[in-house]
Amino acid sequence: EDKVVQSPLSLVVHEGDTVTLNCSYEVTNFRSLLWYKQEKKAPTFLFMLTSSGIEKKSGRLSSILDKKELFSILNITATQTGDSAIYLCASGSQGNLIFGKGTKLSVKP
Amino acid sequence: DTEVTQTPKHLVMGMTNKKSLKCEQHMGHRAMYWYKQKAKKPPELMFVYSYEKLSINESVPSRFSPECPNSSLLNLHLHALQPEDSALYLCASSQFGQGALYYNSPLHFGNGTRLTVT
Numbered sequence: 001e002d003k004v005v006q007s008p009l010s011l012v013v014h015e016g017d018t019v020t021l022n023c024s025y026e027v028t029n030f031r032s033l034l035w036y037k038q039e040k041k042a043p044t045f046l047f048m049l050t051s052s053g054i055e056k057k058s059g060r061l062s063s064i065l066d067k068k069e070l071f072s073i074l075n076i077t078a079t080q081t082g083d084s085a086i087y088l089c090a091s092g093s094q095g096n097l098i099f100g101k102g103t104k105l106s107v108k109p
Numbered sequence: 110d111t112e113v114t115q116t117p118k119h120l121v122m123g124m125t126n127k128k129s130l131k132c133e134q135h136m137g138h139r140a141m142y143w144y145k146q147k148a149k150k151p152p153e154l155m156f157v158y159s160y161e162k163l164s165i166n167e168s169v170p171s172r173f174s175p176e177c178p179n180s181s182l183l184n185l186h187l188h189a190l191q192p193e194d195s196a197l198y199l200c201a202s203s204q205f206g207q208g209a210l211y212y213n214s215p216l217h218f219g220n221g222t223r224l225t226v227t
Contacts, residue, residue, distance in 0.1 A: 034215055034216075036218075041197075041220040041221055042113075042199065042218040042219055042220045042221060043152070043199075043218045044218070045215045045216070045217060045218075048215045088151055088152075090151075096154050096157075096165065096167070097154065097216060099151035099152055099153075100151060101150070101151055102151055
């Protein structure tokens with residue numbers, strides 16, 4: 001059965017800290033891994049990763065994929081309170097996008 | 110704000126009511142999706158329309174009926190729902206439909222409709 005597992009499920013840090021969120025996956029016919037940020041409403045797209053070892057970066061956020069070990073990480077440096085959200089990892093497989101349960105990040109001032 | 114627009118934002122309906130959720134995108138995307146999200150859970154796929162044809166139905170009960178009138182619009186018709194159907198219903202779209210490029214086009218989500226069934 002295809003699955004996407006995220007860890008930790010929740011994380012509390014202070015502003016300025018650096019965090020690493022983890023996502024492992026087991027999907028048949030893997031094509032891509034995506035990261036989303038969800039605050040109160042719509043998940044907003046962060047990154048899509050298809051190739052191993054190539055870091056994608058957007059401001060303080062970066063992500064990388066390891067297709068050999070079947071995992072991805074999302075790094076956030078110099079965290080801010082506005083980074084508080086649920087971060088969802090998802091993998092495309094068999095026409096479906098399978099989501100992990102998410103990591104709830106809380107950034108304290 | 111997202112480029113996928115969902116209406117209404119909130120909906121309260123009784124178990125005997127018939128209502129519809131609407132979704133619209135003008136990005137020229139050719140695949141549209143309905144997801145259901147319960148509190149503290151990840152989104153779960155319900156339906157996928159690819160090039161205006163239903164391509165995936167994840168064994169959703171018939172009280173949910175999707176409709177794709179054209180490539181920009183997606184509806185979800187609701188009838189005889191149960192209280193456990195209360196959830197956030199998310200619409201999403203992606204640039205490509207089924208095919209080689211399908212998995213390499215990210216989904217863009219709307220803000221959702223918060224549905225409460227009483």
